[in-house]
Amino acid sequence: MNDRKQINAKRFFGLDFLRALSISLLLFSHSSWIYNSTGILGKLQDASGFLAVELFIVLSGFLIGGILYKQFLHENYSLKDAGLFVSRRLMRVLPSYYLVILILTLIYLFFGFSVSEVWKYPLMIQNFSSPIPAFFPESWSLPVKEMGYIFVVILLVMISKIFGKASKPIMFLFVILGLIAFTFLSKLYYDIHSTNLSMTSWSFDIRSVVIYRIDSVLIGVLFGYFYNNYAAFIMSKRKLFFALGILIFIVLFLCIMVFKLRLTNASWFWNILCLPLLSVAICMSIPFLLSWELPSKRIGNGITFICNIAYSIYLVHYSIVLFLLKYFIDTTDFGLWQLNIFAILYVSITVGLSYLFYNYFEKPINQFRAKNLKLNDK
Template structure:
């Protein structure tokens, strides 16, 4: 598929809303550093950050998965096509990511913090099989997504050359489901041999480690596959899918809040089932969101604006903006109204800086990418 056709594809308000919601939840979550939130508010902020990142991962998998699947169906799918897909994807995320790594590295050096493990970040291996270092902690989800796509592309290329007579649809499904199953086996291995009883450690050891999380992005890719092949059924049954998603969320809530499943008494739930079930629940909402019309032009424009700068917000909001604000402004003795003003400035600076970052760096690179890196459409 060439880029002109990709750029002309209709934007879905529901998916844009989901992306805007995910980045908003992330900002709300990290505001806990401002308020030092405890109690119900603190738990809500923790949950919002948790959900926001999962929304981001699954949605990315759905959108990129559809592109990958359509490209893989081409009869002349080759190493060049696979390489071009990976190049396009990395060109989308790496330039801005590298610039932010450079900025944060300079900040750390100026303030005397360690940068001994920074070399891992450009290679996207900072959390491949072990917990993320303290440097740029919010970046953990980027390797999860990109490594998921890269592994899928490598296996798709290998299996297409090995089974030239087999159905491309079957091969694609085999690779994606196989990778999901392999990730679940790794989680099972972790559950058997780990003695982790801390939710904080679980978040570092499982939730934010690539080899245990690529199933989430691939569940999104799997949804992209089904949408490409069964979109009429998915849209016609969208309310049923939505209800299933709600039921899965209720089930997760009951397991955690009512049945009190904890790492101490049900490690299997947290280590193996919790995150994949959450990813599946999010997928169940997508068909409904695909049919969601824009309520008004002003709302649509606002959501589109947030979506456009969402990646820039993701990169700069925490380890640059909030870190520097907290470093130079002591909020220890601030009252509630002062903290609220601080939070308003935090969000305003983040949005303004992200807009500049997007307009003068990210957008020009995306335009270059669209013009010069075109996927095969024949």
């Protein structure tokens, strides 16, 4: 593999760029708490946070889905194999996640906040079928991803036992499409019975709830399946796929900004179609990104640095760093230049703390995991 196409042998520059963009958009979005942004800037921050998490979810589905598909295809798939995959995957996300939960619990106890629902977080059921509690609200996307993978491996084991002689690619495809259909029906049921007309409530009630959102990660998994089976064709048509993705983005933009589809006049658009279409649009950009060449070693190193600490940034940037800064520093009467300094301080502390968190906690655990469990995923 040409080293200009990848930062290293196992990392595509384009996908790492997408990951770095995602975490940057997330930081930009949550800076709205600093500036109390309204108007166009506020809408841009809302949109950036919305897009950032969707990018994370779909990209993870594509990468992990490819690994899961290859394992299912080339091994005598059993409950042991499924358990090993789940343990490897959870070993990637849980140690840092648990440490942050512990730190946040201590912070909440110190300030006298309720921790009555913290017990749900280690089990990743805090937003399984209902809105996420106020504790660690930005963590909602982790259960969406991890529960999606767990559902897949459970069903793969079951279907391989029942239909042991059937084609494995077909069984895999059946499981993924079946789960996507289940999510679609769940959202259809919600749309029929919901009277919600608030976008804020929509964000908590459906956008951030596992049973309504696993289709996004599964759309990524599905695209990973097609890529593994038809890589040559997909890469040969990457510009066409990219153009199709842009077209879907434009259609979504027109529906929201020009045709003004809202919960009040088109609940079906928001509750059923918007998020899956966005996931498909993101998938359409992946082949084009896979072909991106590394422009320079310096840029590659910078992107790699951001990617390495991205998970740590995700965990600490909001409920720990920004909350504590806002609590101890009153920005109510700050002028613009003071808010800018505060924002720079926020980003600097977040990056510095994430760097330490990654190097002295996350990285050693990942090295142990890679050595003992031998799985390389994102």
